Amino acid sequence: MIFLSLALCSAQLCAQSLQDRFRKHIEFLAGDEMQGRAAGTRYDTLAVEYIRSELATIDGLTLLGEDGIQVVPYRARIARGDTTRIDKTTFNVVGLIEAGDPQYRNRTLIMGAHYDHLGVRMVDSVMQVFNGADDNASGTAFIIEAARDLANQRASLRANVLIILFGGEEAGEIGSRYYANNPLMPLEKVKAMLNFDMVGRMIRNGITVRGLGSAKEALELYGGFKNPDRIDLIYEMRGNGPTDYSSFYSKGIPAFSYSTRQHDDYHRPTDTMDKVNYEGMEILRNYAWQMVAILAFSEREVTFKDVMD
Numbered sequence: 189m190i191f192l193s194l195a196l197c198s199a200q201l202c203a204q205s206l207q208d209r210f211r212k213h214i215e216f217l218a219g220d221e222m223q224g225r226a227a228g229t230r231y232d233t234l235a236v237e238y239i240r241s242e243l244a245t246i247d248g249l250t251l252l253g254e255d256g257i258q259v260v261p262y263r264a265r266i267a268r269g270d271t272t273r274i275d276k277t278t279f280n281v282v283g284l285i286e287a288g289d290p291q292y293r294n295r296t297l298i299m300g301a302h303y304d305h306l307g308v309r310m311v312d313s314v315m316q317v318f319n320g321a322d323d324n325a326s327g328t329a330f331i332i333e334a335a336r337d338l339a340n341q342r343a344s345l346r347a348n349v350l351i352i353l354f355g356g357e358e359a360g361e362i363g364s365r366y367y368a369n370n371p372l373m374p375l376e377k378v379k380a381m382l383n384f385d386m387v388g389r390m391i392r393n394g395i396t397v398r399g400l401g402s403a404k405e406a407l408e409l410y411g412g413f414k415n416p417d418r419i420d421l422i423y424e425m426r427g428n429g430p431t432d433y434s435s436f437y438s439k440g441i442p443a444f445s446y447s448t449r450q451h452d453d454y455h456r457p458t459d460t461m462d463k464v465n466y467e468g469m470e471i472l473r474n475y476a477w478q479m480v481a482i483l484a485f486s487e488r489e490v491t492f493k494d495v496m497d
């Protein structure tokens with residue numbers, strides 16, 4: 189087993205190191221010390237600080253908001269099952285990669301993922317950590333590395349790329365809705381939004397993309413993609429599914445959300461880092477990059493469509 193992974197490593201050094209970086213982020217965010225990253229807790233703040241400091245190391249990425257942080261106020265129940273509501277705070281972490289050539293800076297692609305999870309909860313009378321390795325430390329790791337990759341290639345960008353890690357998704361897409369209502373750059377200039385939620389559990393090369401109905405050209409584009417990894421694609425047309433892309437769809441922006449298939453550990457304490465398929469994350473990355481090539485590296489636009497049309 190050790191010899192096999194060494195052999196793979198020398199044959200695909202670059203590929204291996206991307207997976208190592210995914211692993212580093214997930215091991216931090218989904219470790220027991222992070223106590224499940226529930227919105228409004230101090231572990232939420234610790235996750236935000238980790239993400240902010242990772243983005244801060246990327247050359248060519250500018251932190252927006254207050255040093256990369258948009259404060260998100262919201263009201264929520266004191267505890268599950270309690271009806272009293274109190275003021276709470278969570279965050280979005282926001283960074284901008286401007287197109288190297290100023291003539292392409294009037295259009296922006298948003299790429300995002302939520303970083304929060306469910307925290308610590310009682311299960312069978314025992315307090316358990318909901319680590320949320322797949323949901324959504326995987327998407328967070330994916331976006332941090334996408335930011336690094338895109339910033340390296342900013343000379344070739346034909347649009348800006350706005351990177352957002354959302355807080356409070358598990359409490360009802362709080363961070364992304366707040367951003368859509370309080371954008372740090374004009375929403376009219378956003379050409380599309382790509383969301384990544386639960387991308388760490390690839391099984392039999394299955395990928396689900398939600399929101400294809402939100403752009404007139406989407407079916408044609410996805411139909412034309414190359415498929416060297418034999419991706420088994422399932423797609424959903426509606427733009428209002430239960431994750432952060434819907435906050436942008438509801439503002440008239442074409443928005444797609446990528447994930448690997450649903451699994452039995454979903455929203456359970458067993459969604460742990462040892463089950464993450466890093467190779468699968470890279471396969472998903474390569475597939476999703478065909479859409480990134482169109483939206484970030486070409487001037488091509490997609491046209492918003494109300495899915496009920």
Ligand SMILES: [Zn+2]
Pocket residue numbers: 302323324357385386431
């Ligand atoms: Zn999620």
